[in-house]
Amino acid sequence: EAQVTQNPRYLITVTGKKLTVTCSQNMNHEYMSWYRQDPGLGLRQIYYSMNVEVTDKGDVPEGYKVSRKEKRNFPLILESPSPNQTSLYFCASSPTPPGADTQYFGPGTRLTVL
Amino acid sequence: AQKITQTQPGMFVQEKEAVTLDCTYDTSDQSYGLFWYKQPSSGEMIFLIYQGSYDEQNATEGRYSLNFQKARKSANLVISASQLGDSAMYFCAMREGLKGAQKLVFGQGTRLTINP
Numbered sequence: 001e002a003q004v005t006q007n008p009r010y011l012i013t014v015t016g017k018k019l020t021v022t023c024s025q026n027m028n029h030e031y032m033s034w035y036r037q038d039p040g041l042g043l044r045q046i047y048y049s050m051n052v053e054v055t056d057k058g059d060v061p062e063g064y065k066v067s068r069k070e071k072r073n074f075p076l077i078l079e080s081p082s083p084n085q086t087s088l089y090f091c092a093s094s095p096t097p098p099g100a101d102t103q104y105f106g107p108g109t110r111l112t113v114l
Numbered sequence: 115a116q117k118i119t120q121t122q123p124g125m126f127v128q129e130k131e132a133v134t135l136d137c138t139y140d141t142s143d144q145s146y147g148l149f150w151y152k153q154p155s156s157g158e159m160i161f162l163i164y165q166g167s168y169d170e171q172n173a174t175e176g177r178y179s180l181n182f183q184k185a186r187k188s189a190n191l192v193i194s195a196s197q198l199g200d201s202a203m204y205f206c207a208m209r210e211g212l213k214g215a216q217k218l219v220f221g222q223g224t225r226l227t228i229n230p
Contacts, residue, residue, distance in 0.1 A: 033218065042118075042205055042220040043159075050216065058217050090159060097216035098209045099147055099166070105159035 002027050006091050006106035013081055014114050018074040021076045021109050023091030029104075031094045032074040033058070034066065036087040037108075043090065050072055050097065117141065118206050118221035126227045127196050134181070135191040135224050137206030143167075147209040148189040149218075150180065154202040162204075165189060193226075201228045 001083055004025045013019055018072060025032065031081040033048040035058075043060030049068040088110050089090075094103040119138045127133045139148065150162040163172045165180045173180040181190040193200055205220040 031216070035218075035220075040222060042222045043207075044220065045218050048216060048218075056216075059219065088157075094158070098149065098164075098207075098218050100164045102161045103149075104161075108157050108159075 002104065004093050004104050004106035006089075006109050008109060009107060010110050011079075012112045012114065015082055016080050017076050019081060021072045021078075021089060021091075021111070023076065023106060024072050025093040025104065026072065027093065027095070028071065028106065029069070029093035029095050031097050032068065033092045034064070034074070034076050035090045035092065036060065036085075037090065038087050046076070046089075048087075065068055081111075085111065086113045087111060100104045117210075117219045118208055120206055120221035120224050122224045123222075124225045124227070128228050129198060129228050130195055133193045133196050133200075133226065135193075135204050135226065136205075137160060137189045137191065137217060137221060139187050139189060139206075139208050141187075141208065141210055143210045148180065148182070149207040149209070150178070150191045151205045151207065151220075152202045153205065153223075154199075159205075161170075163191070196228050198228050198230060 007022045030051050032044040035043040037043045044060045047066040049055045091106040095101045117140050118174045124176045148165045152160045163175045163178045165182045177194045203223045204227050205223045209218050
């Protein structure tokens with residue numbers, strides 16, 4: 001089954017404790033992306049990757065890091081989480097940059113930073 | 115300035131009626147793409163429909179169509195014969211640029227409720 005998986009689905013942590021949210025897709029997609037969703041703000045893109053070893057900033061990259069060492073994986077790293085990073089996070093992938101091809105989203109990771 | 119504006123925070127529609135969700139966008143690029151996504155109460159994001167800026171015909175996918183008015187910079191989603199399962203949050207989004215940056219920008223969303 002074609003899917004994007006994220007782990008963990010729920011995470012409560014404390015300020016400053018490094019964490020990684022994993023994202024993996026099994027569709028051999030070139031393009032992967034991370035978004036955060038906050039009430040009243042819609043989704044905002046954090047980082048995206050056009051291919052292995054190629055990443056670029058979205059609109060809200062501050063406080064986040066990503067890496068794309070393999071095509072299927074695109075982890076999101078919070079080196080020193082802060083309460084303003086409490087949000088719902090989505091990973092997504094598509095064969096090419098978003099266009100006519102369906103973009104697949106993961107189930108979401110709800111992060112709470114205390 | 116907002117690049118994607120959805121002016122309807124919420125809409126209530128009777129089942130089987132058609133519904134139009136508004137979306138206006140702002141870009142100086144000639145090449146861009148417009149998208150609609152659905153987010154049911156379960157939380158997942160579902161891609162619905164795409165319109166490229168050079169596409170002359172309005173995009174259609176089943177009961178969904180995108181009313182693309184380039185001069186007015188609007189990309190409204192039309193759902194024909196609405197169903198109870200259409201109740202969800204709907205997001206309009208735009209991708210700017212054919213090459214280079216491939217960012218996707220979303221609107222704030224419209225919550226659609228279909229009444230029986």
